[in-house]
Amino acid sequence: MAAVQQESATRLAADTWESLFRAQVAVMRKLQAGAAFKSIPLNEYDVLFTLSQCPSGWLRLNELNDQILLSQSSLSRMVERLEKRGLVERTTAPEDGRGVLLSLTEAGRALQREVGLSHVRDIAGIVKPALTPAEQRELIRLTDKLRDSVRTR
Amino acid sequence: MAAVQQESATRLAADTWESLFRAQVAVMRKLQAGAAFKSIPLNEYDVLFTLSQCPSGWLRLNELNDQILLSQSSLSRMVERLEKRGLVERTTAPEDGRGVLLSLTEAGRALQREVGLSHVRDIAGIVKPALTPAEQRELIRLTDKLRDSVRTR
DNA sequence: GGGTGATAGATGCAAATGCATCTAAATTGG
DNA sequence: CCAATTTAGATGCATTTGCATCTATCACCC
Numbered sequence: 143m144a145a146v147q148q149e150s151a152t153r154l155a156a157d158t159w160e161s162l163f164r165a166q167v168a169v170m171r172k173l174q175a176g177a178a179f180k181s182i183p184l185n186e187y188d189v190l191f192t193l194s195q196c197p198s199g200w201l202r203l204n205e206l207n208d209q210i211l212l213s214q215s216s217l218s219r220m221v222e223r224l225e226k227r228g229l230v231e232r233t234t235a236p237e238d239g240r241g242v243l244l245s246l247t248e249a250g251r252a253l254q255r256e257v258g259l260s261h262v263r264d265i266a267g268i269v270k271p272a273l274t275p276a277e278q279r280e281l282i283r284l285t286d287k288l289r290d291s292v293r294t295r
Numbered sequence: 296m297a298a299v300q301q302e303s304a305t306r307l308a309a310d311t312w313e314s315l316f317r318a319q320v321a322v323m324r325k326l327q328a329g330a331a332f333k334s335i336p337l338n339e340y341d342v343l344f345t346l347s348q349c350p351s352g353w354l355r356l357n358e359l360n361d362q363i364l365l366s367q368s369s370l371s372r373m374v375e376r377l378e379k380r381g382l383v384e385r386t387t388a389p390e391d392g393r394g395v396l397l398s399l400t401e402a403g404r405a406l407q408r409e410v411g412l413s414h415v416r417d418i419a420g421i422v423k424p425a426l427t428p429a430e431q432r433e434l435i436r437l438t439d440k441l442r443d444s445v446r447t448r
Numbered sequence: 449g450g451g452t453g454a455t456a457g458a459t460g461c462a463a464a465t466g467c468a469t470c471t472a473a474a475t476t477g478g
Numbered sequence: 479c480c481a482a483t484t485t486a487g488a489t490g491c492a493t494t495t496g497c498a499t500c501t502a503t504c505a506c507c508c
Contacts, residue, residue: 366497368498372494
């Protein structure tokens, strides 16, 4: 009996992830086809966006890496490319000679804002007709809770 | 007033996607670090899994492509690799000479089962402590609803 | 039925990715 | 205070990815 409950709890957890993942794939496909990402790939936009959200304006490379689904080496090279294109600025961290601090340049901030507007429009076009505001708030609550749990263990 | 409500509804939709996406990234990071994916990358497992779920056992390449977050050409080549490794079988579709039908070989099915077990364990270890069963069911309802809405428009 | 356009996959090629490894800076332990 | 370990990020290299394009089959329509 306990084994059965254990089994179905595990099954439920797997179904939860499966559903979350498939929804993410479906939305992502739509977004990538949308207008916002002709100018810049989603991964790169995500870097610009994350930097734009950062309160101090500067973020450590490894902290950025936690937010982004990319290996350390790939992120290192992507940031190198973004710097070469003048969208991002790099400095060695003042308190840690190994570390690298990143921030948006003015051009990077401008591009993020521009793409971001278009991106938000695309998202709204997908999410608003799918879920009521109350459902959206509940979904935020649940996914935030899930993420917090992952980060703190 | 209407403009303001419009504005905040758009904002809410963007926040919803943001939260869903970040949760997905956080869980995915954990999963990729887990034991299940030493033997096979997640993308490839996803192909095996999707084929294993298919009722008839056969799936068209383009239908598979809808489920998987990969370009058509990348999927084409990945399937080529999987075939070369003896995990997947290809046939030309009987009713459409352009189409390709896919199914798991016995080896592919065995690998999917093996990795799947380990994968499900990893997922349960992440999801169960994060959300109650009721919350998980609600999350499934919302993400299914979102995905259905995306697919039908 | 034959031409016209659409659709399913494959392929050449340049760019991006990840693994393993390397360097340099910081932390730890004696 | 120095050796040993850990951590942050960069780099060589093989693999994977996506874009553009190509081929082959199918669908449409006059």
